[in-house]
Amino acid sequence: MACVRFTPHLRRYFDLPLSWEVEGVHTVAALLQQLDERWPGLAFYVSDERGHLRKHVAVWVNGNVVADRAGLTDAVPDDATVDILQALSGG
């Protein structure tokens, strides 16, 4: 069971808890899909219509920034902690 933690900035658009547990997903892509089923539209905030992570979004798995930002094939181990954050930018 992986634990997902969300940036509070996303709570402006979706009714998200501080963290959420997901089961049966093995990649970041599958995880995003499952989250999108629970909160329709969420995946389109985190990734674009090609499925690529948006430029200023950072997803971490067990403390490592995901490497495959286009395919989201990075593995999500059963006990992983996944952080969905926004990169720092702007003013």
Add this chain to the structure above:
Amino acid sequence: MATTSDRILMGTRKGLVEARREDGTWRIGEAALPGQPIAYAMRDPRNGSIWASIDHGHWGVKLSRSAKDDGAYEEVDPPKYPEGSDVAAKYYWVLTPGHPDQPGTLWVGTEPGGLFVTRDDGASWELNKPLWDMCVEHKWMGGGRDAAGIHSIVIDPRDANHMYVGISCAGVCETKDGGASWTYANKGLRMDYAPPEEQDKEYGYDPHFVAPAPSDPDVLWQANHCGVYRSKDGSATWDEISDKPYAYFGFPVAPHPTDPLTAWIVPMHSDNNRTTFEGRLFVLRTDDGGATWRQQSAGLPQEGAMDFPYRHSLDVAPDGKTLAFGTTSGNAYVSEDGGESWQVLSNNLPLIYSLRFA
């Protein structure tokens, strides 16, 4: 539902700001969509709904709508590039209500190089494939933004199938069959920035903004990267109406609602500087189709000003007398006498991306 001369919508870097004239006094209200960068905002005069294009720094570009114009906004599932095109929407640059005979139709110009249409009031969107094919085949380049984009959409009030779009950088494209086919309409324009061998090509031009004269649909005005232009024949040919140094480089142009010979521009020093002339902010008005221009500066700062309006940030109201523009430094000005004199709407707004009467 008609557009009034008493209400202004401003898309700013920190929200959708509204100004209203009540009892002769302009007041600015609290921002809708606070904190959100609003690339463009307009009111659809056919049904009174307010549309806003949002450019989230992190979460991508979105569309939001207040269907009842009651201050409550809901997100509309926005246009997306089709699978296989391998691009994603970077910017919804302009939103244009469809022809009055086509309720539920709305056009969106996007970066990269897309023209999208909804025919069901935003429930679904379709990319105009013939125009997109031209973007890909002719490798339109960016101008003002990283990739090519569509910032001007003009619909002929006499014929819903007759449209023009302004593209940076490609130029003007015209369709007479509702978008099934498009032709370049750039005869008379220049592109001094291109290699000499390329300068007489059919496309590659940089219209900063293209706007029709509402009282004569065959008259089009264009603020271009290389001068000011006007067409009297529905874009078949463009006449340069520049008058250097002032009437040359700028982004917006606002045609008079009832007089096809009158329009306003806000000039900038040059492509290189992109500031005012000698720190003076002024508007240029022509009443003879661009043969002559005169400065209108009363009430505008005449020293120390460096800001200017972007392409969607100058507008004239239906009364032909009320004008307003908003600048890159968040200053907004309004005139109630056709530009002869100006008053400050605000000196304290964020960067203004768009300003439209509503």
